[in-house]
Amino acid sequence: MKTKGFTLIELIVVIAIIGILAAILVPSMLGYVRNARASRLNANARSIYSAAQLAITDYNGGLLLLIEPDCVYTGSDDGMAHPDSASAVDCDLTNYLGEKFDGYFAFMTDSGASGCLYAMWSEHPISAADVQQMTEREVKDSVRNGTSVGCHPLKRTVGDDT
Numbered sequence: 565m566k567t568k569g570f571t572l573i574e575l576i577v578v579i580a581i582i583g584i585l586a587a588i589l590v591p592s593m594l595g596y597v598r599n600a601r602a603s604r605l606n607a608n609a610r611s612i613y614s615a616a617q618l619a620i621t622d623y624n625g626g627l628l629l630l631i632e633p634d635c636v637y638t639g640s641d642d643g644m645a646h647p648d649s650a651s652a653v654d655c656d657l658t659n660y661l662g663e664k665f666d667g668y669f670a671f672m673t674d675s676g677a678s679g680c681l682y683a684m685w686s687e688h689p690i691s692a693a694d695v696q697q698m699t700e701r702e703v704k705d706s707v708r709n710g711t712s713v714g715c716h717p718l719k720r721t722v723g724d725d726t
Contacts, residue, residue: 602703605685605714608667613683613716615660616645616671620679623655631655633677636692641666648692670695686713 616637623630632652637645643658643665658665670690671683682697684690688711698706698715706713 598704598707601707601712602700602714605703605707605712606716606718607714608685609669609683609714609716611661611665612657612669612671612685613680615657616655616673616680616683618660619645619655619657620673620677624678631673631677633673633675635673635677636670636695637673638668638670638690638692638695640668640689645669645671672697682715682717682719684713684715686711688712 620631630653632647632649635652636648637655638648639645639657643656643661645655645657647654657669667685667687668690669683669685670692672681672695673679674681684695684698690713694713697717697719698713699719699721701721703714703718
């Protein structure tokens with residue numbers, strides 16, 4: 565009686581084909597994961613940007629001008645944005661972020677203290693010294709190196725036609 569099954573050569577060929585396919589697919593899948601994570605970071609930064617714009621408008625609505633111009637504000641999941649200037653007051657974003665907000669954020673006010681120039685969001689604390697508007701490449705590099713910081717709006721680079 566003859567038994568049916570695979571030969572050792574057939575098994576080695578199948579394993580080799582699977583190895584080649586994995587070598588091709590794994591790096592591209594990691595790239596997709598990195599791009600998705602960068603998009604999520606930027607979306608969270610966009611939420612901070614919108615919340616900061618609304619809060620600044622509300623704070624300045626009474627013409628008291630409580631928001632400091634050209635000032636960096638940083639905060640975390642409590643929703644309070646703390647200025648890097650001793651003369652400025654905290655800015656409360658809790659009414660604009662929602663109950664489930666978590667993470668760390670920062671934003672930079674414009675020279676007229678009438679709005680937000682850009683905002684950043686991260687799962688790690690952001691110091692006022694680290695606040696800068698980022699390009700899309702810098703956001704993706706932050707995901708790659710483990711700091712994972714998003715920005716909105718992204719800084720345009722030379723030759724960027726988006």
